[in-house]
Amino acid sequence: MVNGRTPSVKDVARSAGVSLGTVSNVMNRPEVVSPSTRERVERAMAELGFVRNESARQLRAGTSRTLAYVMLDGSNPFFHDVAQGIELAAEEADLSLFICNSNGRADREEVHLDRLMQQRVQGILITPVNPEAPHLAEISRRGIPVVIVDRVGVGGAFCSVAVDDVLGGRIAVEHLAEQGHTRVAVVGGPESIGQVRERLEGARQIWAELGLPPDDLIYLPTAALTVAEGRSAGERLAGIPARRRPTAAFCANDLLALGLLQQTIGAGLRVPEELAIVGFDDIEFAAAAAVPLTSVRQPRQELGRAAAQLVLDEATNPDHHHHQQPLFVPELVARASTVVRSRAY
Amino acid sequence: MVNGRTPSVKDVARSAGVSLGTVSNVMNRPEVVSPSTRERVERAMAELGFVRNESARQLRAGTSRTLAYVMLDGSNPFFHDVAQGIELAAEEADLSLFICNSNGRADREEVHLDRLMQQRVQGILITPVNPEAPHLAEISRRGIPVVIVDRVGVGGAFCSVAVDDVLGGRIAVEHLAEQGHTRVAVVGGPESIGQVRERLEGARQIWAELGLPPDDLIYLPTAALTVAEGRSAGERLAGIPARRRPTAAFCANDLLALGLLQQTIGAGLRVPEELAIVGFDDIEFAAAAAVPLTSVRQPRQELGRAAAQLVLDEATNPDHHHHQQPLFVPELVARASTVVRSRAY
DNA sequence: CACGCCGTATGAAACATTTCAACGATCGTT
DNA sequence: AACGATCGTTGAAATGTTTCATACGGCGTG
Structure with missing residues (x-):
């Protein structure tokens, strides 16, 4: 000084x-x-x-005091809630949390992982672009604990923390069926995203089990999970002649659902009377939409917290740690976008 | 290996x-x-x-390869957009970005700053809980560049990047006045938040300049800038007898506005016919609300990018760097929540 | 009184890298 | 043939900690 x-x-x-x-x-x-x-x-x-x-401390002591989370989509509040959960756990363990954002791009993800290795972080939490990512296995082999968040790791090579997306898709569509809908749109994509695949898969499963005709479950693909894509899907939906138009839509996440909601309302459809809508994630803005959105809730913070605990366990006793893949159970939160006679929020 | x-x-x-x-x-x-x-x-x-x-590289070379951003409220998408802008600039300079979140708590902020100092980060961007924070001066004196984001630094001791909040308040309320409103609510708080103070100040200024009676600009204080607080303000607003009720509301940020929008629509008020609403920030969800929200746009990413450039300039030539406080000009984005005859989005 | 013990304090080694002065070799020039 | 200059490589020093074996001094015990 x-x-x-x-x-x-x-x-x-x-x-x-x-x-x-x-x-x-x-x-x-x-x-x-x-x-x-x-x-x-x-x-x-x-x-x-x-x-x-x-730096000097870490160099000599050999141990770093930070965790890292590589998130998949920084513009989706869902991931920030997950990050918040991780941060809470990290704070308790007196660690810093390094947050990176791959924005769905494998190359960005790779440079982030590279840097994190160089920093010798104590553990890496990641919602990967591709959960089979060979990098991850390599990193784990090097002794840095890796846990996969919001996806199930393949082959039990890592810990992972996720919700049962198939089940989530099932309860969403089951809910719609209970409300009497017999022609339902499922909107989401691209199918390269595992979460999307499984949620849609769940929807198809329950639809078949309920004995409803496959052709009445209409797939509206989207190019991404964004509000803008939701709007575009909404246009297509509103364009269908009323007698053939689905009376309900299940969206693969809330951003899509919010876009769809806005677009269809703008086009003059009444929600939920003419179109019921279910989203997925239950982000804060779902409840705050002008027609509050029914959604499949994931325990967002809890997901992050659990993941952090797993990574810490592996970091502190690497010897007799055994990988686990807890699956959380999603839960339907019914709001005005599907339930006609709703009480005000 | x-x-x-x-x-x-x-x-x-x-x-x-x-x-x-x-x-x-x-x-x-x-x-x-x-x-x-x-x-x-x-x-x-x-x-x-x-x-x-x-660690070893940094110890010997004396120079770190990371910037840090300490944000004020992780649950507000606005700050994530700012962070995104910073990240872009950091990426160009081949630096990593460390993101922390004070959640509005001075004590959290302090532990984050402490850690960042220990890491010897190359520069700190921060939206401080309190812009007079003595820590910041201390850090800056130590030779670590600090730039204040979304607030104007006091006394020219640091660089800062912000928008003209007073002006923002002015154009919001001016817009409402142009639409013929003569009884307007301003909602926001706590006043300890500088952004809130100035936005409301701008509203009062223009109100007076337009020669409108001070009593017809009604202040609805809130305890925080959240959706939930927006709802609560909405309840109070809807509770006012129709003939004395303001016909428009200016909210200190979009989260408040979204909550207010949802609540008042739920209470049966038509927007914008019975209540026009203006928000602030123009976050993505503003446009996606079922009644798309008129808002005062801040150049969110640009703010972050500019801040990063300032911090980098100071970091690379500390000698003949001189602090500057660029003020960005906010811009009104008129949407359906204030304009009766709106075209669909 | 000798002994061992306990509570404190010490100093050197180690951590993995960067930096820099110095060195040897090769080659063109005089 | 001697001399510089140029190019590529080397080895040692330095960075700021932590760790660990060691030293020291006082005290209770046998």
């Missing part, structure tokens, strides 16, 4: 009249140093404005 | 039959090493699965 250079332990030691090691002890095992010298050292630190150099 | 330990430059050097320094050169100034040995070293790296240890 005095002469430009940031002070080091050495400066503190000199100023407090003790040795290097003692200063380190004050920071890392205060109980072994006598109260009087401890106090002297602490005063010196404060005076000099000493700030521990984390 | 072979025997557990991750390989170091030393291992690579031995395996390639060159010296330590040469390996380093291959990584940092490939042009000085002859193609043949370079290729040999690179092959050795690949074979061993070498991953450079960033």
Whole structure:
């Protein structure tokens, strides 16, 4: 602070009249140093404005104090809620959380993973572009714990934390069927996204089990899971002549559902009377839509928290840790977008 | 990779039959090493699965490769858009971005800043809980560039990037007045948040300048800038007898506006016929609301990008860098929530 | 009184990299 | 043939911590 250079332990030691090691002890095992010298050292630190150099600490100690989360889509609030859950767990373990965003691009994901390896982070949580990503296996083999979030890891090579997307699709469509709908649109895509595939799969399963004709479950593909794509699907839907038009739609996530809702209302359809809508994720804005959105709730924060706990377990006792893939159970939250006689929120 | 330990430059050097320094050169100034040995070293790296240890690099080189953004409210998409802008600029400069979230709590902010100092990040972008934060001055004095985002720094001690919130409040209310409204609610709070203070201030200014009676600009305070608080304000608003009820509301941000919109529609008011609504920020969900929301647009990404550029400038030539506080000009985006005869989106 | 023990403090080694002065070899020039 | 210059490579020093074996001094015990 005095002469430009940031002070080091050495400066503190000199100023407090003790040795290097003692200063380190004050920071890392205060109980072994006598109260009087401890106090002297602490005063010196404060005076000099000493700030521990984390790089040096990490280099020597070999252990980093950060977790990382590589998220799939920064514009989807769902992932931020997951991140929030992770952060809570990280905070409890006194770790920092590094948040990256692949935005669905495998190349961005790769450069982020690369950097995280160089940083020697203590563990990596990731919602991968492609859950078979060979990088991940490689990273895990190197001894860095990896847990997959919101997807089930393949072959039990990692821990993963997810909700049962197939089940989610089932309860969504079952709910619509219970409301008497017999012609339903399922909207989502691209099918390269595993979550989409499984949610739609669940929808088809229950539809078949209910004995409804396959042709009355109409697939409206989208190019992405965004509000804009939801609107575009809404246009197509509203364009169908009324007598053949589905009376309900199940969207693969809430962003799509919100876009669809906006578009169809704009086109003059009444929701839910003429078109019932179910989304997926139950993000905060689902409840806040002008016609509050029925949605399949994922325990978003809980997902993140559980994932963080798994990664920490693996990090702290790598020996007798065994991978697990807990599946959370999604839950339907019925709101005005599907239920005609709803009480106000 | 072979025997557990991750390989170091030393291992690579031995395996390639060159010296330590040469390996380093291959990584940092490939042009000085002859193609043949370079290729040999690179092959050795690949074979061993070498991953450079960033801590050691940083310790020796003295320079870190990361920026950090401490955001104010992780549940507000606005800040994520800002972060996205920062990330883009960081990517161009080949830096990583560390994102933290203070959630409006000064104590969380402080622990994050502390950690960032220990990491010796190259620069800190922050939307502070309190822009006078003495920590920030201290950090800046230590030589770590700090730029304040979405607030104007006090006393020119830092760079800052913000929009003119007062102006934003003015154009919002001016727009309402142009639509013929003469009794308007302004909703927002707490006033400890600078952005809120200034937006409301702008509203009052223009109201007075237009010669409208102060009592007809009704202040509805809220405890936070959230959807839930928006709903609660909506309840209060809807509870006012129709003849005394404001015909329009200006909300200090979009989350409030969305909550207000939902609540008042639920209570049976027609928007915009019986109640016009203007928000602030123009987050993506504003356009996607069932009644698309008129809002004061901030150049969200641009804000982040500009901030990142300032911090980088200060980091790269600290000597003849001079602080600046660019103010962006907000822009009204009129949508259906204020304009009766709107075309569909 | 000798001994061992306990609570503290010490100093050197180690961590993985970058940097830099120095060195040897090759080659063109005089 | 001697001399510089150029090019590529080397080895050692330095970065700021933590860790660990060791030293020291005082005290209770046998």
